[in-house]
Amino acid sequence: MDDTPPSTNLRSSAKTRRALAEERHAMSSSSPSSPYPPSTATTGSLVPTRRNSPFLPTPLETAILALFPALLAFGTLFSVLSPQVRRAEFDPTTQSHAQHPDEAPGYFARKDNLLNVFFVKRGWFWTTVAFAAFVLTHPTFRGGRGAGGGSSPKRFVTACTRWALITGAWFAATQWCFGPPLIDRHFMLTGGRCEVVLQEARELEKAAALDTGHVLSALACKSAGGAWKGGHDISGHVFMLVLSSGFLLSEVGWVYWRHRGRRDDRSIVMHDRAVKGAGVEADSTTERTGGRPEDALALGGKAVAVVVGLNCWMLLMTAIYFHTWFEKVTGLVASAIALYAVYILPRFVPALRQIVGLPGA
Template identity: 45%
Template sequence: MPSGTIRTTPAARSPFFPTRLEAQLLLIYPATLLLGSVLSTLTPAFRNAPYSPELQSHDPAFAPTYFAKKKNIFNVWFVKKGWGWTTVAFVVFLLMWPGFGKGLSVKRIRAILRYSVITLWWCFVTQWFFGPPLIDRGFLFTGGQCEKLNDPSAMEDMSDTRVYLTAATCKRAGRKWSGGHDISGHVFLLIIGSALLWFETLPAITRFEGLRDGRKIALDDGKVASVTVEKSPESEQDEATRQGVPLPLGVIIFMWWMLLMTAAFFHTWVEKFTGLLVAFAGLWVVYFLPRGIPAARAVLGMPGV
């Protein structure tokens, strides 16, 4: 850091585990999914509203609240464009936070690489994976297929073309995507996007809020050490450390709210849970795996270090 030092001390905890602060932040996500499910179960208006497995939401005509409709403005213009919002917030932080140094510094390049790997994982899961994305491949693997919308029992002969249909092409053809396990893409997107912003901005937040919590890393000799970013005295009141942080925090908060709405009104519990697991898998590879593998850390680095 431009105004800080890095101190390493012996530590026994595995570098692959999150710090106490990181664990508390990550626990927000399953807790939010649980809270949303409890609300949808215990609130009479939510519980009595007809739910459509095909639509993965409440029947629009009987939706218990505006947020329960897929076409609500926040779902259409924020969640469905969530990676765009994540990207804008990340770029603003990347350009404005002085902790990255000047110009195309090593820290800034590594942050871009971390973002790129997470983006690639988002693309593989939701957009394309050498053909259909992983969500659609999982749906087909678990027995799902594209059925005629008005006659669920009428199945066409299976063919190579049909096997590789995606949910998007199925719906555009006027049919319905039915019969398999559908990982919640909304849950996946909202978690991985907001967590990316959390991990990248946390060093800036801890610098001016005093929330430092040492991360563990494996050294080249196999020993485990604790890495702490210390603030120099002149930076204690440095308002510049806050630059670029408000927009990512705003996006994080709004993503949390939409995650709660998704948990309450869309998808089954299993679909939401697998969305969380797939998001956590990508986050672990980018933000925790390099801590225990020096070669990976040399490429991706660590936020704030």
């Protein structure tokens, strides 16, 4: 026989009805078009939670990518405060503090240092090698134990598509874009030109051709014996080093994160404009409950770590010894635009996301 007083039963029933009403209100107030819908499924609470904006990097991405402006700021400050660097007069033509190897304030102030010659000058080759090693060796792409029981051709194809887009941005900015690369076009638009430095009489004909503006790229100017002067020279070194590092960290970072079973806090906009977590579109074979530690990065991931480490070191050396602060800032901004277009834009453009995918998904 139930000895519970009737008043207690009534109070309990009222609390239950009130809790259900609050839950229905919370669920109904979650508009599909709202960028920050409340969620009770993951927290077990009726307190609404805010998703990260699909239009911006996540807090984790922001913290990692903040490394690049921090290196540039530290290097620029060091170049101002270091007596050794200040004593070496900055040459705007060569964009460095080293007019002659014997006068260089440090080994990495010389453009013929080994890392600059064999690594930075061939930077995209090493970036591609590291990326290829990663996608060919990591379980997420090749299947097998720890990869959910099989490989995913779609993940491999979308990863290669993103590499092609980032490579296209690097090529158009620094190598060729239906003529001079974009960085050289910008230099000329801001008043730059190729000035003749050869003084011998037998070079007068070549000098006349140079003065008429027939040389439209820094490489052609240097090959013809001229000097690239006058305009705003976006730092190609900063652009390439940040673009390479951002690309590799984005590709490896999210694969590693999901492979270890960590929460993916990216948000995406669906075709019906609803904002959801990136996991809703993830390949089921990418869901992790924790992979083997030795598989988290694999051999290719370690190669990526080496390339990113060298990139960061040379970015610091560039910040200390080469280019003006504004040229370094514009190089950083140009690379950030390319990275945003490939890794953030697809999060709120579903049609683009179907083509390029998301790393780790």
